[in-house]
């Protein structure tokens with residue numbers, strides 16, 4: 001049986017733009033290496049993360065969703081990723097049983113090499129832990145032989161949590177620093193395309209620089225200018241500690 005040689009990675013995004021700020025560099029790096037990057041976007045962030053769009057007089061929730069969908073699809077395109085929208089609603093984000101099943105089927109169909117998702121905690125936005133939960137829960141269900149979904153059981157793809165907006169309050173500890181210097185221009189362009197949240201571009205540019213400085217300090221690789229931080233969920237299995 002022929003198998004596609006293309007490897008896939010998954011990026012969960014609670015809202016329309018989360019993947020851009022927090023993992024845009026990782027996405028651009030892997031799409032540039034020929035990976036299929038599949039963003040699973042659980043909601044448009046229409047209530048909680050669309051401040052700019054709600055300033056327009058007479059705006060409706062459907063119009064906000066349309067604007068955010070278009071922005072999000074455009075940013076995914078800039079980063080070289082594909083995106084699937086689930087429209088599960090935000091504030092609160094409560095994925096239905098059917099959505100959970102759909103995500104299990106995503107895992108079985110695509111067998112991702114690794115998974116990026118939100119942190120366990122976020123006192124500023126309960127939708128982010130909700131997205132963490134569905135990413136991890138569906139991964140476990142997809143591994144279970146008895147779960148009634150088509151496709152082969154899932155192996156054990158590593159899961160990395162991307163950096164939340166206020167990491168200290170979310171008990172986020174950077175364990176992995178990914179050099180995103182070569183794709184920085186693409187991440188910046190994707191961030192600038194998110195017009196409803198333009199106020200965040202400088203914030204995430206500064207954060208990337210700071211993580212870049214830390215990446216140099218921890219590796220001695222002086223060429224690193226921009227980095228993204230991640231935390232591992234499961235132990236790294238290796239035969240080599242250096």
Ligand SMILES: [Zn+2]
Pocket residue numbers: 014015018045049125128
């Ligand atoms: Zn969000």
